[in-house]
Amino acid sequence: MLRIQPRVGDTMYTRFEQSVEMVGTRNVHAVDTTMTSRMDIMILSHSLVQASDGHGTTVLAITDSVAMQGHGTGASAPNETLRHAMQGRQARLHIARDGSAELLGASDDVTPEVEALYSGMPATLPERLVSVRGSWDRTAFIPVSQESDSAHSAKVRTTYRLDSLSSNGNFAYISIRGTISRDSAAALVSESLRVGSTGTVTGHMTMDRKHGWWVQSQIEIAIKSIVTRIVEPVSTMQVQTRIVQSMQTRITP
Numbered sequence: 001m002l003r004i005q006p007r008v009g010d011t012m013y014t015r016f017e018q019s020v021e022m023v024g025t026r027n028v029h030a031v032d033t034t035m036t037s038r039m040d041i042m043i044l045s046h047s048l049v050q051a052s053d054g055h056g057t058t059v060l061a062i063t064d065s066v067a068m069q070g071h072g073t074g075a076s077a078p079n080e081t082l083r084h085a086m087q088g089r090q091a092r093l094h095i096a097r098d099g100s101a102e103l104l105g106a107s108d109d110v111t112p113e114v115e116a117l118y119s120g121m122p123a124t125l126p127e128r129l130v131s132v133r134g135s136w137d138r139t140a141f142i143p144v145s146q147e148s149d150s151a152h153s154a155k156v157r158t159t160y161r162l163d164s165l166s167s168n169g170n171f172a173y174i175s176i177r178g179t180i181s182r183d184s185a186a187a188l189v190s191e192s193l194r195v196g197s198t199g200t201v202t203g204h205m206t207m208d209r210k211h212g213w214w215v216q217s218q219i220e221i222a223i224k225s226i227v228t229r230i231v232e233p234v235s236t237m238q239v240q241t242r243i244v245q246s247m248q249t250r251i252t253p
Contacts, residue, residue, distance in 0.1 A: 005212035037072035199223035
């Protein structure tokens, strides 16, 4: 069994880094115009395991520091208001054995961005025993507008594979392969815009089975989107997005 089940009293110190690169191309008067941007973010945080029951674990996640940097012709300056809003914030979560998370209670200390992040964490682990080289599938919907129903979401279908275990069985090494899709016919973002997308997810993660927690991950997401303006003058733009995420966690009793 692969289970998220940290011990009460444990503290997890995490370094999370993400780079988002976007290249947008639009045809204006028969001339292609391209805009590029990249946003890098690094978050240092720690999580305190407060309680455990038969359904999962209660964790207090605290953001210690946040660094942001923007690059490119279309990059805007990093939002200092957002950075300061994230830094020092706390979120109390209930994390199920399969890795899905639920934000516990409303709090003025939780920003809308943090609330959306934690509320949308999908299950990643199987509900059954899995053997080495065995795999399992998960499907999740990621909201891409203010509406949260599936018609306003991108579908992510992911296959996880238990590639191997460490010699003592304490560490599980898992690979990730998936697809992202959003049908432009149903993808009405606003009264004037439709967005259709396709993409891929690749990566790997390491789980510490002794401590019941993720300790490392590396994930790359590539998405191609077609943005269509459906009011006069009708126009389209192609956007290529590449997201690279890495995470390292150290666990102390």
